[in-house]
Amino acid sequence: MNRRQQLPNTPSFYPPLHLQGHTLRNRIVFGAHTANMAKDGLPDAQFGAYLLERAKGGAAMIVAEPMPVHRTGVLTRGNFRHSSDDVIPHFRAITEPVRDAGAVILQQLYHIGAHGDSDLSFAPHWSPSGHPSYHDSDGSHAVTEAEIEELIATHIAAAIRCQKAGFQGVEVWAAYHSLLDQFWTPWSNTRTDQWGGSVENRTRLSRRIIQGIRKPVAMTSSLASLYLPLTAMTSPF
Numbered sequence: 001m002n003r004r005q006q007l008p009n010t011p012s013f014y015p016p017l018h019l020q021g022h023t024l025r026n027r028i029v030f031g032a033h034t035a036n037m038a039k040d041g042l043p044d045a046q047f048g049a050y051l052l053e054r055a056k057g058g059a060a061m062i063v064a065e066p067m068p069v070h071r072t073g074v075l076t077r078g079n080f081r082h083s084s085d086d087v088i089p090h091f092r093a094i095t096e097p098v099r100d101a102g103a104v105i106l107q108q109l110y111h112i113g114a115h116g117d118s119d120l121s122f123a124p125h126w127s128p129s130g131h132p133s134y135h136d137s138d139g140s141h142a143v144t145e146a147e148i149e150e151l152i153a154t155h156i157a158a159a160i161r162c163q164k165a166g167f168q169g170v171e172v173w174a175a176y177h178s179l180l181d182q183f184w185t186p187w188s189n190t191r192t193d194q195w196g197g198s199v200e201n202r203t204r205l206s207r208r209i210i211q212g213i214r215k216p217v218a219m220t221s222s223l224a225s226l227y228l229p230l231t232a233m234t235s236p237f
Contacts, residue, residue: 017060022104022168024060032063032108032171036078042087043080048094055101062098063171064091066108069158070151073111073179074121083154088165095166106169107162109155113179114140114188126151128182128189128196148195148205151179156212172209180206 017024030051037047051062068074068082081087091107098105114127115135125133130142143151159170174180182188183205189196195204 019104024104025102026058026060028059029061030054030059030063032066032173034076034078035065036076037065038078038080041079041081041084042090043094044090045093048097051094051105052097052101055098055103055105059103061104061106064094064105064107064167066110066173067158067162069109069111070126070154072116072121072123072126073113074123075112075115075117077120079120083157085161085164088161091162091165091167095168099166099168104168105166106171107165107167108171108173109158109162110173111151111155111179113177113182114138115177116140127179129191131188131190134177142191145193145195152205152208152212155209159213170213172206172213174206180209 013027015027017027035047035050037044037050047065051064054062065080067080067087070082074082095105111126114125114131114133116123116125116133118125118138125138125140126143126147127140128142130140132139155172162170172180174184177185177188183195184202186202189202191197191201194201196202
């Protein structure tokens with residue numbers, strides 16, 4: 001029995017979707033989540049096999065586990081190394097088989113903002129306004145304008161690293177009161193400069209990141225889409 005016979009009442013799953021130079025063979029997406037399979041901060045064969053099985057199973061798009069873009073964004077012991085080209089050959093060994101199996105593969109990029117874990121990052125939690133995390137009441141550091149520019153640069157650098165590793169796009173995480181959502185949200189962003197106040201100012205960081213990613217890495221596509229805050233921003237290469 002094939003998949004169409006198993007799910008006869010779901011025809012919308014099956015038509016291919018053309019997305020900026022890539023064709024998704026159906027509408028099934030395997031979303032990003034933390035598998036904690038990194039070994040010394042590097043992806044290995046176990047993680048590669050985990051994603052490859054999803055591609056073989058028919059998923060059209062696979063979004064790999066989130067990658068912290070900055071030292072202040074490390075959240076779990078299993079996070080991949082941030083800001084390091086060491087990950088590139090290891091990820092390429094994963095992306096090539098997944099693509100050969102017919103799936104389009106992206107990587108999620110993220111920063112948790114005020115909700116970080118200093119026991120793992122050994123760094124302060126960077127946030128828009130220095131408010132405590134509602135997860136654990138730990139304090140946070142209100143980023144300076146220079147540090148905001150640093151965060152923009154590290155998002156762009158991470159996206160370039162993804163392209164070199166064979167990923168076909170990136171998903172910039174903006175859900176669950178992440179750093180970008182913290183900038184969007186008035187009660188967590190009480191800044192009075194160009195990064196706070198109006199909607200235009202509160203979305204300035206996310207717009208700068210997307211524009212910055214599109215410029216150096218979008219070789220086959222110029223599209224970056226901003227969905228609802230509880231989804232993400234996706235920029236296909």
